[in-house]
Amino acid sequence: xxxxxxxxxxxxxxLQVEMWFGSRFDDIFEVRGFRREKRGTHxxxxxxxxxxxxxxLDHITRKTRVTRFFKTEKIRQTPSLGGQFLRLSLxxxxxxxxxxxxxxxxxxxxxxxxxxxxEISEAIRFLGSSPGESSIFLSPRIETDHAxxxxxxxxxxxxxxxLITENPNLNQEKPSLIPxxxxxxxxxxxxxDSIITAYQLLPWHTQIAKEVLDFVFEHLGKTEDPFTxxxxxxxxxxxRMGEMAHTREVPFIPYFGTVDATPLALILMHEYLKWTHxxxxxxxxxxxxxxxxxxxxxxxxxxxxxxxxxxxxxPTGLVHQGWKDSHDSIMHxxxxxxxxxxxxxxxxxxxxxxxxxxxxxxVLRGEHAMAASLKTRAVHxxxxxxxLFWDSEQESIVLALDxxxxxxxxxxxxxGHCLWGGIVNYPQAKRVSNLLLGPDLFMGYGIxxxxxxxxxxxxxxxxNGSVWPHDNSLILEGLRNYGLTTETETLAGALLxxxxxxxxxxxxxxxxxxxxxxxxxxxxxxxxxxxQAWAAGSLFLLLKSMLGISIDLDxxxxxxxxxxxxxxxxxxxxxxxxxxxQKLDLHFHKSVDRVQVEIPRMxxxxxxxxxx
Numbered sequence: 001x002x003x004x005x006x007x008x009x010x011x012x013x014x015l016q017v018e019m020w021f022g023s024r025f026d027d028i029f030e031v032r033g034f035r036r037e038k039r040g041t042h043x044x045x046x047x048x049x050x051x052x053x054x055x056x057l058d059h060i061t062r063k064t065r066v067t068r069f070f071k072t073e074k075i076r077q078t079p080s081l082g083g084q085f086l087r088l089s090l091x092x093x094x095x096x097x098x099x100x101x102x103x104x105x106x107x108x109x110x111x112x113x114x115x116x117x118x119e120i121s122e123a124i125r126f127l128g129s130s131p132g133e134s135s136i137f138l139s140p141r142i143e144t145d146h147a148x149x150x151x152x153x154x155x156x157x158x159x160x161x162x163l164i165t166e167n168p169n170l171n172q173e174k175p176s177l178i179p180x181x182x183x184x185x186x187x188x189x190x191x192x193d194s195i196i197t198a199y200q201l202l203p204w205h206t207q208i209a210k211e212v213l214d215f216v217f218e219h220l221g222k223t224e225d226p227f228t229x230x231x232x233x234x235x236x237x238x239x240r241m242g243e244m245a246h247t248r249e250v251p252f253i254p255y256f257g258t259v260d261a262t263p264l265a266l267i268l269m270h271e272y273l274k275w276t277h278x279x280x281x282x283x284x285x286x287x288x289x290x291x292x293x294x295x296x297x298x299x300x301x302x303x304x305x306x307x308x309x310x311x312x313x314x315p316t317g318l319v320h321q322g323w324k325d326s327h328d329s330i331m332h333x334x335x336x337x338x339x340x341x342x343x344x345x346x347x348x349x350x351x352x353x354x355x356x357x358x359x360x361x362x363v364l365r366g367e368h369a370m371a372a373s374l375k376t377r378a379v380h381x382x383x384x385x386x387x388l389f390w391d392s393e394q395e396s397i398v399l400a401l402d403x404x405x406x407x408x409x410x411x412x413x414x415x416g417h418c419l420w421g422g423i424v425n426y427p428q429a430k431r432v433s434n435l436l437l438g439p440d441l442f443m444g445y446g447i448x449x450x451x452x453x454x455x456x457x458x459x460x461x462x463x464n465g466s467v468w469p470h471d472n473s474l475i476l477e478g479l480r481n482y483g484l485t486t487e488t489e490t491l492a493g494a495l496l497x498x499x500x501x502x503x504x505x506x507x508x509x510x511x512x513x514x515x516x517x518x519x520x521x522x523x524x525x526x527x528x529x530x531x532q533a534w535a536a537g538s539l540f541l542l543l544k545s546m547l548g549i550s551i552d553l554d555x556x557x558x559x560x561x562x563x564x565x566x567x568x569x570x571x572x573x574x575x576x577x578x579x580x581x582q583k584l585d586l587h588f589h590k591s592v593d594r595v596q597v598e599i600p601r602m603x604x605x606x607x608x609x610x611x612x
Contacts, residue, residue, distance in 0.1 A: 013090045017098070021066050025054035027244040032185065036249065058246035065103045136177070136207060137161060139578070142543065145571040148500055155505040156539045159531035160197075164208070169218045176215040179208065179537075182509060182529030188252075189239045191216055191261035192323060193534055195268050200473060200537030202275055203549065203579060209272040210281060216265050217288035221256050221295075226313040228255050229321075233295030235261035237321070250316060257317040258325075259310035262292050262300065263350035270357030273364070274553045277580050282361065293358060293374075296351055302341070306384050307401065308351050309341040322347060323471075324414070324449065324463040328456070330400055333409045335455035338402040345397050346414045348385050349421025352378050356422070360553045382423050390424075395431045397424070411435060411451040413471050419478025429482040436475060437487055444516025445498050446472045447491070452513070459513035459523075466525060469495060469507040470534035473541040480545040485562055492546050492566035495538070498522060500567075509535045547572070547588060548611075551579065557607035563588050563595040582606040 030036060043053030043061070050066040090096060137157045144150055163182070166175040167189055180186065181193040195216065198209040221234035228251045229237075237258035245253045266289060273282055300308040310321040319327045322344045330338045355378035362371035391398050391407065397415035398407035416436050419429050435441060440451040443459075446467040450457050459465040472495060479488045498507060501521035509532035512523035529535075546569075548561035558579055565572065565588060574586040584602035588595050597610050 013092075015088055015090065017088065021050050021052060021064075023052045023054070023064050025052075025056075025062055025064075027242045028185070028187075028240070029242075029244050029250055034244070034250070036244070040243065056243035056246075058243050060243065060246070062243075063104075067101045067103070136164065136205060139576040140204060141573075141575040142204075143573045143575075144569055146567075146569050148505065149496070149569060151505040152499045152507075152539060156507075156536040159506070159536040160201075160533065162531060163533050163536075167215060169215060172214065172218065176218075177208065177211045178215050179212070179533040181534075182532035185527070185529055186532075188241070189215065189236075189254075191235045191237050192258055192264060195235075195261060195264045196470060196474075197533040197537040199264075199268050199271060200470070200534065200541040202271055203544070203551070203577070204540050206272060206276050206578075209268055210276075210278065213265065213269055213272065213281070213285060216261070217285050219254060220288050220291060227251050227315075228253060229257040229312065229314050229317050231256065231295060231299040233262070233291035233293075234299065235265050235292065237261060237318075251314045255314070255317065257310075257312065257314060257321050259300065259308060259321045259344065260323060260347050260350055262295055263308070263347065263354040265289075266292055266354035266358055267350065270354075270361055270553070273361060274551050275579060279364075282365070286361075286365070289358065289361075293354075296354070297377075300351075305343075305405070306381060307343040307388075308347045309343045311341040322414075326461075326463045328461075329463040331408060331410065331456050332402070332406075333455065338400060338408050341403055343401040343405075344414065345385075345389050345399060346417035346421065348381060348389065349418040349423040352381050352385070352423040353421040355381070364553065385423055386425075386428075389418075390428060396435055397428075397432060410454045410456070411441065412454075413441065413447050413449050413468075413475065416447065416471070416475030416478055419482055420474045421478075422481065426482060429478075430484065433479055433482075433484050433487045437490055442491075442494075443467060443513050445494050445501075445511070445522045447475060448513040460525075462510070462525075465513040466510045467513050467522065468510045468535075469498070469538040473534075473538035473545075477541060477545045480548065480561075483562075485564060488545060489564045489566045492542055492564070495542055496567035496569070504530075506531065507535045507538050508532075543572070547586075556580075557609045558584075559609050559611060560586075560597055561611040563597060565590045565595055579606065584608070 025042070038057060040054055040056035043055060052064045053061060055061045088096065137160070142153055160179060163180045164177050165180050167178045168175050178189045179194050179197045180188055181190040186193070194212045198212040201208050216235050219236055219239070221230045221232055221236070224231055227248070234256050235258070236254040236256050238252045239254035240250065240252040244250045269285060269289060272278065296308060302309065312319055312321070318325050320330050320342070324330070328337060330342055332338060355374045359371040359374035359378070362374060388401060388405070388407070389397050391409055394409065394411070396411050397418055399410045399412050399414055400408045402408060413436070415432050418424055419432060424432065436447050440453045441448050446469065448465050448467055449471065450464045452465065457465045472491060476488060476491050479491065495507065499505060501519065502508070508524065509528040509530065510525045512525055514523050516522070546566055547563045550559045550561065571589045576583055577586065582603040582605045584606050585600045587598040587600060594612070599608060602608070
């Protein structure tokens, strides 16, 4: 928009305002650099409300409508191709309000007169929400004595509310609320991202886990399709609904090229049942969970060596199919890329935890023979993992085993996920924690994805030296689960320092792995998503890990194990926390040598065990 003064007098100022609009209607994959041989047709702009249109190769017409609302009668509008000229006159000190609204194929319409009554911030909030979304994060209320932490908690809630989107379920009337992975690059359902985000929000917001599990189990793989890497019982990786997905120019329709989303879904199901005892949902999910277990045993372990591996089938799919899915993210110590099929260390830990969790759920359902079988499978996996993934020379966990089962002897944050999965013994966990918080992996604000001593290390790379808060949040809970309290406090304090150093009160999707220099903020990653779901969720898992909150499936009491308050935190108050239909308030405050716990209010059916 630009304005040109045309006439100036003592009593009147005349302006000509030019407003121009345009859209290329690029698919998100075109924005990311994908080159197409053909494109659809741009439609002639409709002048009444400046409506821009495009008919894609999928025969779907997409439109962008720009509507203007002006609180003055002194404007004469003259439409032109893709834009508009406005002439207006203003008296001295007179104010004029020029507003526009942009709609993108919205089914829900807003009356023009209603929109004009809204303040700009209210209009944005109104357009960006849907009925019921705001109620998800009303409770529990979490307050601290740290102003920045309080703002960060609220920022995370707002970001998650913005990203949680209604998506249709195949066999249910009610759509599911799914956290999209991040804006702008990953504004779509992602199996792994949505599952981990839902896990991070337990026990604070259990409804999201239920919605995510409903969605991923409804969209479970049904057949074998090499183009999309689909297999029966496999959880999808990414579901796109754009033109290039519809025309099968890309395989994300959905795409199933992920090796870890399936065991992660089983982990989330177990964790959700621990906090809710929602037996009705368990019965609905159980047949799908059995299909996931079959996938792990057969398709996931195609060569029957006892480990879960991946190998790309789709010619346009992902080369690497763990959470580090860059083309160069899995390598040997000399920097040479590992060849598939690849067995990632953290995926074996996920599978171990999934087997153990499903064994507990089988006992809950009275299926004791199945429970025994799953435990046996888990024990064998753990023993074989210790034989082949533990590097006794470096006393660390190797990143992966390649096509010939040769170890990728590089040190990475992936081994921290093995603590989260519980697949190593305590002495090994202690050694791994020392490496994770040593100078080669720990950069002051968090743990790098790859050790700086490795040949492939690059602090500005996406997966080979950067720092991801969600990655660190899982490692943090892994440290807590092994009782490594000092290490937990160190890592939690580093992540809290990130919040104190950035301007928007957000944990970023990722940042560069350069060594911390005093109070200088971490170096931003140039094209990180903002907001990003599992970055926002990391703050809630950080809180859970600090406070040592847990619960066992077969017990009826909440456990608070050696609570800590890292950094400058001295007090946390939690109100209306709901566990299995019972509510309680918790108050944590730091004294000289420990964190004290008070329970101001608790329903009669609740029990709390405080372990110091």
